[in-house]
Amino acid sequence: xxxxxxxxxxxxxxxxxxxxxxxxxxxxxxxxxxxxxxxxxxxxxxxxxxxxxxxxxxxxxxxxxxxxxxxxxxxxxxxxxxxxxxxxxxxxxxxxxxxxxxxxxxxxxxxxxxxxxxxxxxxxxxxxxxxxxxxxxxxxxxxxxxxxxxxxxxxxxxxxxxxxxxxxxxxxxxxxxxxxxxxxxxxxxxxxxxxxxxxxxxxxxxxxxxxxxxxxxxxxxxxxxxxxxxxxxxxxxxxxxxxxxxxxxxxxxxxxxxxxxx
Numbered sequence: 523x524x525x526x527x528x529x530x531x532x533x534x535x536x537x538x539x540x541x542x543x544x545x546x547x548x549x550x551x552x553x554x555x556x557x558x559x560x561x562x563x564x565x566x567x568x569x570x571x572x573x574x575x576x577x578x579x580x581x582x583x584x585x586x587x588x589x590x591x592x593x594x595x596x597x598x599x600x601x602x603x604x605x606x607x608x609x610x611x612x613x614x615x616x617x618x619x620x621x622x623x624x625x626x627x628x629x630x631x632x633x634x635x636x637x638x639x640x641x642x643x644x645x646x647x648x649x650x651x652x653x654x655x656x657x658x659x660x661x662x663x664x665x666x667x668x669x670x671x672x673x674x675x676x677x678x679x680x681x682x683x684x685x686x687x688x689x690x691x692x693x694x695x696x697x698x699x700x701x702x703x704x705x706x707x708x709x710x711x712x713x714x715x716x717x718x719x720x721x722x723x724x725x726x727x728x729x730x731x732x733x734x735x736x737x738x739x740x741x742x743x744x745x746x747x748x749x750x751x752x753x754x755x756x757x758x759x760x761x762x763x764x765x766x767x768x769x770x771x772x773x774x775x776x777x778x779x780x781x782x783x784x
Contacts (some may be wrong), residue, residue, distance in 0.1 A: 523656065525555040525682065525709070526754025529732040529745045531717030534565030535577060541585055544602070545592055551752045553598060555656075559715035560603035560663045560688040561614065566728075567721040571612075574640045578607035586617060586625055593619035599653050601713075603662060603686035611642040616660040616686050618651055626651045628660035632668055650678040656759045663687040666695045666712075669702065670784065676706035677774065681762035687714045692729045696744075704739030707773060708762045716748050737762050 528547050532540045540563045548556055560566070563585055564577040579585050586604070593600045599620055606615040606627065614637055618626040629644030630637075648671060651658050659675030661683055666672075675683060683702070689695050695712060703710045716730030733744040734755055743755045765773040 523555065523757050523759060524553040524754050525557075525711060525734065525757050526551070526553045526743075526752055527557045527711055527713035527732045527734070527745075528752045529559070529714060529716060529730060530750045531715055531719075531728075532559065532562050532565050534567060534719050534721060535573075536565070537563040537577060537579075537585055540564070541588060545588070547752055548592060548596060548598070548600065551754065553752075553754045555599045555658075555682070555684070555711070556601070556752070556754075557684045557711045557713040558600070558602035558686060559713050560616075560686040561605055562602045562686065562715075564605045565719055566688045566715075567719045567724050567726050568636075568640055569721055569724060571640045574605060574612050575607070578605040578612045580607050581615075581617060581625060581627060586619075589617070590619045590623045590625055593621055594623045597621045599658070601658075601660065601684040601686065603688075612640065613644060614641045614662060615644075616662050616684070618653070618658065618660060618684070620653050628662070630662035630665060631671065632664045634664035637664075648674045648678070650675055650680045657681045659683045661685050663689065663695075666698050666702065669705070672702040672706055672708075676708055680708060681759035682709045682711065682757070685710060685712045687712060689714045689729045690726050693731075696731050696733060699733070700735050700739040700741065703735040703737060705773070707737040707765050709737065709757050709759065710735045716750070737764075
């Protein structure tokens with residue numbers, strides 16, 4: 523399986539421009555799975571909830587349908603961060619588009635900082651999606667600091683976790699996701715953005731350094747801190763089914779659920 527991420531700097535408040543940039547980038551690459559950053563169509567730095575409401579879209583909707591068409595055309599699974607409008611709620615979501623054009627949704631459970639002012643916490647749990655025999659879990663950005671999230675996906679059989687992100691805490695997720703890969707023996711695709719985004723008096727700088735890690739926590743490919751491009755590597759998802767650490771130690775079999783407080 524050829525898996526990769528597209529690291530770029532989305533333009534704030536320009537969904538059509540960002541969608542074209544994504545389409546152009548993915549149209550020129552060959553991969554089975556491509557992961558994009560958090561809120562890849564809208565940008566991230568908002569001043570109030572109304573700005574988010576104005577940019578958010580329903581699923582299905584115009585942008586989601588275009589990405590679904592791209593997934594079918596490229597015979598590719600695409601994962602992207604997405605501002606999802608559902609009734610009066612707006613979710614910081616990750617959407618998965620299958621090569622058959624189906625759309626699957628995860629809604630971010632752990633909102634970061636001012637996201638709590640603009641978005642509704644997720645209400646779909648931690649689903650695992652089977653795409654052509656590969657079991658894929660989705661997380662969004664700040665979810666990485668909660669080991670329970672990754673473990674919940676792994677216990678359901680997830681082999682690959684796709685992780686759209688807009689990271690501002692420099693260097694942390696690049697470390698924790700290696701640990702999550704190792705402690706659950708799974709592949710992890712961290713798709714971060716880079717650049718500085720400004721909206722009025724507010725400004726944030728994002729750290730780039732997207733990466734893919736294997737079940738031993740090793741970095742298979744990593745982008746630079748200010749580098750735009752599509753980066754991919756061949757992975758074997760079946761390797762994530764083996765939870766052995768030594769011939770006598772297996773991560774999930776050795777769990778002491780009788781004494782944990784969780």
